[in-house]
Amino acid sequence: MQKKPAHYARVSSVMIKQHNRTFTAVVEKDHETGLFVGYIPGFLGAHSQATSQDELRANLVEVVSMLLEDSEPIFESAFVGTQSITVA
Numbered sequence: 001m002q003k004k005p006a007h008y009a010r011v012s013s014v015m016i017k018q019h020n021r022t023f024t025a026v027v028e029k030d031h032e033t034g035l036f037v038g039y040i041p042g043f044l045g046a047h048s049q050a051t052s053q054d055e056l057r058a059n060l061v062e063v064v065s066m067l068l069e070d071s072e073p074i075f076e077s078a079f080v081g082t083q084s085i086t087v088a
Contacts, residue, residue: 024079025060027053040064042077
């Protein structure tokens with residue numbers, strides 16, 4: 001049996017602890033500034049803005065990662081969906 005490198009166990013345990021989490025972000029475009037604004041409903045502090053949707057996604061990932069380092073979120077509300085309404 002081959003001896004594993006010293007860092008093997010450490011890297012493996014870190015990989016096991018990491019897991020992907022998915023959140024739904026609401027994205028809007030501010031017509032005055034031209035910026036994309038995004039937030040995760042119910043997740044206090046999880047919001048950002050950017051000049052492109054790709055940049056906004058990266059910003060939101062960074063913000064959520066930092067928030068998750070501090071504590072597990074307690075959601076005040078949850079995204080359900082959208083509805084189209086017609087007004088006469």
